[in-house]
Amino acid sequence: MKTPARRVLPAAILASLFCSVAPAALAQAVTTASPKPSGISQERALALSARLDALEKRNEELEEQIADLKAQVAAGEGQIREQVAAQPTVSLNNGRPTFTSLDGNFKFALRSVVQFDAAHYDVSPLRTDNDLGSGTNFRRARLGFDATVYKDWNIALWGEFGGTGGESAVLNQAFVEYAGWRPFGLTEPLRLRVGAWATPTGLEDATSNTEGLFLERAAAAELVRGLAGGDGRTGFGAFARGERWYGSAVLTGKVVGTPSTAEYNQQSGYILRAAFSPLHGPDYDLHLGASLQGILEPADTAAGPAEANAVRLAERPEVRVSGARLVDTGAMAANGLQVLGLEAGASWKNLYAAGEWFQVDVSRTQVGAVRSPFDPSFSGWYLQGAWTLTGERHPWSSANGGFNGVKPAKPFSLEKRTWGAWELAGRYSVLDLNDKAGSAGAAAPLGGVRGGEQKITTLGLNWYPNNVVRFLLDYQWVDVRRLSAAGARLDSDVGVVSLRSQFAF
Template sequence: MSIAPVRRAAHAAVGVLAWACAQPALGQAADEAAANSAAAFDEGVTEAPSEHPAPVATGGTSAAPRLDPQAARIDALEAELHELREMIADLKGSTAANIAAVRADQRANTVTIANGRPTIASGDGQFTAAFRGVFQLDAAHYDQDAPRSLATDFRRGSFGDAVENERARDLNDGANFRRARLGVEGRAFGDWEYNFLYEFGGSGVEEAGRISAAWVQYNGLGRWKIRAGAFSPPGGLEEAVSTNGSLFAERAAASELVRGIASGDGRTAAMVWANGERWTASLAWTGNLIGAQTFDEQSAFVGRLTYVPARGPDWLVHLGINSTVVVEPPASGPDVENRVATNIRLRERPELRVDGTRLVDTGNIDAEGLSTVGLEFGAQRKNLYVQAEWFGIDVQRRASALSDPNFSGWYVQTGWTITGEPRRYQTNNGTFDAPRGEKPFSWKDRSPGVWELGLRYSVLDLNHLEGAPGTIPLASTVRGGEQEIFTAGLNWYPNANVRFQAAYQYVTVDRLSPGGTAFGAAPATPPAGAQVGQDLSIWSFRTQYAF
């Protein structure tokens, strides 16, 4: 018998194997290939010409052709095809199971802790919730002259505040939690962000609890974002940096005072803002602080523009301008025929809050509006940086022939990181944040953490036509006082969560008494023109943990 049919069958079987490996519908194809191979073999056996004539039967017997080897080969090929079909079926099943597992993992929530901050995220990244917290415990010693009676000791605090008049002569040595915050922030449906932050700290006295931030933001407009709720719109270079990473425990007095006019934590507001690699822009409408109710709510606008005109691999220059415009001050009572006073009051503490006494104060000014202009400058080269701001404040009196008072303030500060790490410039809000070390502090590994020195000189002038000492003020005079502060500080960052700040401040307050009953009935109010300011030193220390 010829072996050509067997060869043809073998070739057909090999072709079927190759074809089956490339086709998804293997089961049906394998059956068809096996059937065709068997048919081809049968046809070859019955129709192929024989090389030798069939033997003639003799003696009642005949010799039949032996087909066992060929049949065995066909059976082996069919077995291999069947095994291959089962293998591919198993592969399809396992692949489908793996895909289902991957999809299940994508849908599963994840919990991570980065730099001590717990974060929950959905598998598709559309929803996140990060828990935040910070406590800042401040301790301070106020080094000032010993107090005497009100009749002979003329040092004073806010106008008309008997408690502050007492405290100005003996500021409180002690400690308080400046900030104690807990909250959650995150993302929802991809394009939305939210933030809820509750505050239990305070200035001099801890509070029962209040809303520090509660806002929602839409990010689906490209660079531009829209935010509404309660928050502090950026109103300056120092105002925009987080207090967790600021160079000193408190902002410079001029920056803090302007911030308090129409911004600050817990301010109801709506804002549009955007940023690029070198610029930021924001504009917000603001109302009252949460918890402050007036007869008519204050209405104001806060705007800021920043730009980085020059930068290199390890240096940059920052420029900025900001403005606050109060278009409607809060009313002090029912607005009957537009005769009720709409007061604006500017006052500020030294750059520490262990004692809450304000040493400079304009008192109430009946005004129809207020506007500020702020100029910003910042520069950084490696681990050295400097920043400065100047603010001009104009108050427009309401229905008055008196001159409109103008006030001003400025500061300059510099920081040098001893261990070499630079402050981090934040492009999203145009400000300088705290340095970060590569390795946390470790006594065993001799890793020091990050050490930083800081210096600042600030001036806040709330005087208008103040006149000379010993004189009676003019009708337009505002004797709010001038405060100058020199600060030297040392910061230690053992790791990304913990910070310690030690600082020394020398405070000079030059302020004249307006006389009358400005501070209260005699002897609370010193004679007109008497010096009610003072010089003092403050030693302070802050312990902070933030995540």
């Protein structure tokens, strides 16, 4: 038993010593072990942190600059838009260059009309007094502008470079007009105008010469137009209109340009006209109207205390390639004249008809050296109609108190196989410049006027390729019956074929 005890005791002492020493040694090993190096020094870490702060600050500054640039660009774009929006608008409606301010208070439109006519006359019997020369002529060659300034003022300036072949360039119209007053409850402004222009003297004259059915107006309408109205007639007037009515009152003077005979006191005259459309619908219009116009005092063509006042009534056939007049009263000493006109017209779908009647009463003062035994009277009238083969119609407008021309619904195009508008037209007109003319073979009675009677039948074919260009082909049968002062017959039978090529905007 002693032997096992001796072995156990030393073993227990060794185990006790090992257990007491091992934890201390382990603790010493842990506390004395050095940490593993990281690879970045503290100084470098501080430098990187400072640089990162600087970059963040710079980024903030750049973001602020970008925001400022965006604001500046946006403001610039706004200014550019405002400047662009403030620029005048440009349009080419129906080929007419028009510039309009943003607020609509200013407008400028370039205008032009060119009509090139060709005609062939067949006259029987041919004499020196009725030799109508065949050929060509620029009937109208106009260039000018219409403008609106400060919303309520209208101005126009047009030059005329055409005519009947013998005229030089002349002023066609130049006027200033105020259109900012609406008295008496008018829906449209009362227009007050001064200058030179052509006031409509009747229904045919109320239709623009670029939209008429034939090359020329009916002879009676054209003659009356030239008495107190016509192109380039100076004057002062007022114009009023509503939706279905029109009225005008104008005091007129001379025609601009140099007269063929020197004038020492210019002509003065007047034009009064009223028109309305009592029946109106989407495809029909009825027109009724009347006019009263006259010469208050003819031009004085004598210098000094003596006066020489006279009027003369003369008219060409309804083509102006030749300037010869087949009916002519000659100069009549007079202190004035008066014209009464009645007018009517209607359109229904693609059918149109119109007519006018005029009576001209001359206040004649003398015949030669003898006091005039009577005041001569003359008359004229016409009827005309049209059938638009392609279906377009002639609408009524209160702008001038008359009918507008045809506007093709489908402009001419070979690619689209559309042919514009086509129209057939016819007219019969009479102009009687005789009064107490007496009989053939004898001298005219005292005071009798042998101006002649002219009757014209016209057939026409019109082609409107578009709203700018058109072509008119007419044939006329002209019948003139006239006596010379001695009683000889000065009759004429004329056949005329004519063609007009036109552009207008």
